Amino acid sequence: MFKSVDTLWLNTNPYLLRFNLPIVKYLSRHVNIAQWEYTQTADEGTSLDVAIELLDDYISLLEKPVNLVGHSTCGLLGLLYAQKFPDKVKSLVILGVGINPTLDWISYYYLLRTNFHCSKERVLARLAYSLFGYHNQYYQKAFMGLLDKALLYSLSPHSLYQRLDGSIEKIASPLMICGSEKDSIVSWDEMMKWQNHLKPQDVLYKCSQNEHFFHYFQPTIVGQNILDFWLSQGNDSNLAVAQKLGRVGIAHQ
Structure with missing residues (x-):
């Protein structure tokens, strides 16, 4: 059954999982979505490399490329995975991730x-x-x-003793970046800097309401825009999404 999954929402913190549930529930009406969870103990060292390896173990079982979705640090994980395994990522949607993707x-x-x-x-x-x-x-x-x-339990690479900076590397997969105009953690000015790195099929989406966890407060609006992004890619695997939405024509434009 799990091999029918075509979309993965990434989770790396058990205490923040609840804030993804409304939009995951909304998207589940239209796509075969699963939540991938990575949990580390309080005494375990933070390692994005370990998380990437475990994520690849799971996606390799699916035997097909998937849509990845992640918020904040989970979006950073999705970016790093898409850079390392471009053939396994159908598309990537990141929320609350600025031009410095390590900023969370x-x-x-x-x-x-x-x-x-x-x-x-x-x-x-x-x-x-x-x-x-x-x-x-x-x-x-x-x-x-x-x-x-x-x-x-955070997978973030930061600590009280060091805060890391990261740089953007273009990924081959179609990319959607979602941010909030009112986000004080990752400002919209930082989100706008993505424009210099976007491919023609990529999308930069602005939510005009709520703060860093805007997708929790606006699951339908944000979810609709994510679905539109997937449909805009025009591949056959998104046809079922269009049929469920009653918008088959969009998938062929």
Whole structure:
């Protein structure tokens, strides 16, 4: 059954998994989508290379190229995989990933810890607001606890002692980059810099609402644009998507 999967949503943190569920549920009405999860222990060293190797083990079992989707650090993982295994990636959709793909909410957290001489709790409170935009004190406290736990299981290459920078390498697969106009972690100005690296079939999409986890708050709007991107590629494997949407003509344009 798993060999029928044509789309993989990448997850690398068990505490952030819930924020992908609304859009994954929406997309599942139109495509055969699965969630690939990578979990490391709190004491395990961070290694994107290990995650790439394990992801390749899974995709190799599918015996066909797939659409990859990832947000933030998961988008970075998708980029690195597509660069290394271009023949196994039908398309790549990344959300909240700027022109420096290593920039994520973890690096922002350590930037705050380094430059602001205040308690960890105050830094987490500011981070929670930057990520989700809630003023409600109850939600703030809940998100602070969640982010505190998520830090221990992050695949991000950053730490309190070092923050890494990355560079863009063009990938052969069709690429869609999604960002939010209100994202304070990866600003829209940073997202706009992707334009110098796009191929003719690539898409840069702006969500006008919500913060870094914009796809959680706008699953239908963002999901519709992702589906349109897949249909625009015009390959036969996306015909079923068009039929489900009642837009077969688009797949042939």
